Amino acid sequence: MKLLMSPASPFVRKVRVVLRELDLLDQVEEVTVTTTPLASDPSVVAANPTGKIPALVRDSGPAIYDSRVITRFLNDHGDGSLYPQARIWEVLTLEATADAIMEAAVLMTYEARLRPEAQQSSDWVEAQWGKASRTIAAVNARWMSHLHGPLDIGHIGIACALSYVDLRHHARGWRNGNDALAAWHADFMTRDSMAATAA
Numbered sequence: 001m002k003l004l005m006s007p008a009s010p011f012v013r014k015v016r017v018v019l020r021e022l023d024l025l026d027q028v029e030e031v032t033v034t035t036t037p038l039a040s041d042p043s044v045v046a047a048n049p050t051g052k053i054p055a056l057v058r059d060s061g062p063a064i065y066d067s068r069v070i071t072r073f074l075n076d077h078g079d080g081s082l083y084p085q086a087r088i089w090e091v092l093t094l095e096a097t098a099d100a101i102m103e104a105a106v107l108m109t110y111e112a113r114l115r116p117e118a119q120q121s122s123d124w125v126e127a128q129w130g131k132a133s134r135t136i137a138a139v140n141a142r143w144m145s146h147l148h149g150p151l152d153i154g155h156i157g158i159a160c161a162l163s164y165v166d167l168r169h170h171a172r173g174w175r176n177g178n179d180a181l182a183a184w185h186a187d188f189m190t191r192d193s194m195a196a197t198a199a
């Protein structure tokens, strides 16, 4: 199988961490592409009509996409325990929460990098940061007990989301007021899977 990817993408990183946590690297080739909303890579479009990464080109069956679909597929494929049935709704909600932080943070990046300066809206960027920062605060307030439990996709998603905020929006200082989450993140970053996938 081939994973169409770019190392800086937090959605991609989630998949790359899952590949390492489940020891599936020998079954998936990671293929680096360059794709943006303004210039889609044709190989990505062939796999995913939206032009977004990650996309997983499988040896049999159609390509699959959206990071949440790929991570769940890999978990089934590798007989993993990242989606435990006993607390599935909690896990899926935390995964969605992580994706929401990523979405807001990626949109902020695109606004600054891809839109001509005269068309950029600081109100819109601040609104996206409002979404990301209040979601990070909610994770710090309500999810720490879950994050200190057994590894699932929610942990991986939150770690990748926060690391992306560090990568592109470090000056926002997400750690301020989120001490418990900051300590958890520092510890999670010591995992081999996170070290191996740093952009």
Ligand SMILES: N[C@@H](CCC(=O)N[C@@H](CS)C(=O)NCC(=O)O)C(=O)O
Pocket: 008, 009, 010, 011, 035, 036, 037, 038, 040, 050, 051, 052, 053, 054, 065, 066, 067, 068, 099, 106
């Ligand atoms: N919901 C998607 C979001 C993926 C996404 O937005 N990927 C970005 C890179 S971080 C992308 O491919 N952007 C190119 C585009 O929007 O055309 C997922 O979870 O896979």
